[in-house]
Amino acid sequence: MSTLHLTKGSKIHDGLFDGAVARILELQRDDGSIPWYDGGVFDPWNHTEAAMALDVMGEREAAVRAYQHLVDIQLEDGSWWMEMGSAVPLDEDEQRYTGEDEQDKKYERDTNSAAYIATGIWHHYLLTQDTDFLQHFWPTIKKAFAFVVSHQSEHGEIRWASRDTDAPDDALITASSSIHKSLEHAAHIAATLGHTDLAGEWIASREALGDALRHKPHRFDRTWEPKDTFSMDWYYPVLGGALTGDAAYAKIASRWDEFVQDGVGCRCVVHEPWVTVAESAELCLALLGMGDRKRAEKMLSWQHQHADDDGAYWMGIQTEVGKPWPAEKPAWTAGAVILAADAVTQSTAACNALIDHTLPDIDGLDAAQDRQRLNKR
Template sequence: MSGVFLSKGFFPADFFRPTVGFILSCQQPDGSIPWFEGSYADPWDHVESAMGLSIGGEWAAAEFAYQWLADTQLEDGSWWAAYKAGEIENGDRRETNFVAYVATGVWHHFLVTENREFLEKLWPAVEKAISFVLKLQSEHGDIQWAVTADGTPKEDALITGCSSIYKSLECAINIAVTLDHDSSAWNDARDMLGDALRNKPERFDRTWESKARYSMDWFYPILTGVISGPQAQARIKARWDEFVEPELGCRCVADEPWITIAESCELTLALLAAGDHARAVTVYSWLHQWRLDDGSYWTGYQFAEAVLWPDEKPTWTAGAILLAADALTEHTSASSLFTEVDLLEQVLSKPPVQASKKL
């Protein structure tokens, strides 16, 4: 099915119920949400899927997913790159944007549910995660993308990863403010990171080939609030024809004939953030031709060979579908999380408690 045009106040719950059910069916007995049945879970995509559950009203399942993160968090606040069947699947590294994303998911769930008890319960995990991430921030503001198995920093930074962390810091600050914890160190770190992303391109892709061919480097600074207004609109316009394939979706990389459904959903959110509502509706309307009867969505489509590729239906793609639908319809009270920056102001009612310490 294609041509699903969504608007404010029109969230077709019956249409999306199978998509929510698909994510739910993949959740494991320990609460983790793998990419698909038999695959592994990584912390970032696990959170993306959990946000889909929150939007779909499966609040207990979403909270179970976040509890899995709290239960598996390492002492230093991080998580390994991937887990499977209760074991570490990839213990080679721990990625900073993966670790920080717990704050985004936890704040998203609170916005949907207004469950303060949940927020208080997950606060220690959020605090530890953000502390880990900010220890890897350089004096220039950028944040190193990962550490090795023994904790050695991988000394380079990614535009997409740091942009994701920028949004996670906004969410972490809002959690701290809501719970009356001092967020000043996190605010300073976020300001430094934003400055690096906007004004210090030399701090990114220092040790490898530029990632500019990836569409996420194009739209993630808009999606996460690093760039807004006329600058965001100009950024979209500059590379639209490189990345967008009419009637199909957004390419993963500019030089490959491959569109991906998750990136197309995130582009939808970025377009809304940039104030381009009409094109957001249009791009999203293309994506349901990649939907299956069980409500899941294919990863992507290789249009030069006219084949669906890879042969996977990820839970995180289903989560992205639901996040974009929520933003277009304003269905939940978290619908503007990725389309607006809403940083709460700190007004402490008790003596400050140090939120984190950055080396």
């Protein structure tokens, strides 16, 4: 086991992440889709995370194929199925869907998964400055965010899943925080292409969602047990830009000792001896976003010890026994580490996509916000 301390200016394209990239490419299917792991499910959010990592490492063709796959399978209402394909159990006693009765299983359509495509497409544009690429994906983005914002309540929170199923009418802090970030990227795409009215409406939607995340905790977890035992509910409001400045520092300080295991990383669940690499990499990004570079670099440095001999990263480590658990090396785990490494080292033109929360400066923003507020009444 070892650590790897990357800093601003360190090189990430000299073979350091070859194993992680190879793992993602190994998992990518002919249609462009990137499942979680061997025999694993496909979902648009984690697929996009892996595609962004491929882009960072110069695998442009594979990244574009991944994004085109989302166009190819988008549903008429702008959404995507949350989960497609088969999965393997994470626990020997847990029974998971195997894909054999797919026609009989009704999946929810997740607003967060629908929104994350904007983050991937904007990330690619930052790398390439390819406006034709944005134009090609614009109809997909427009449909996706029509679906997303149609699930926003007058209180600002965004329902976690489509209304036309029996999914509980509720909102998730982690998912909403991710949507908050994706709305920012969608607004950048719209503004870059000259669609300032939509950019303004999406900024207004982001403002209302951010206000709910900051000031209306009662609008989340209304119909189920709170998810506050999960680290993602702790750091995602910071990662997604809903909390910045002193509020971000206070949020991270509030539970640092509960979730962070020194020298190892961030626990997925507060009461479990399970440090997960993706959560640790995302916490690194959250720390960078609030200006805490020292702890961000340290958090990332601890993750190299969780790589297999082939350079791919294990999903997590059961710290009481010191072994990987489960024995899976997901594409999105590799993706999260690469994205964190890019942000730490400032290696590419997209290095700040997940840590800078600047909005596009557009004319008519106040009018767009007023329209959005009226529509919510």
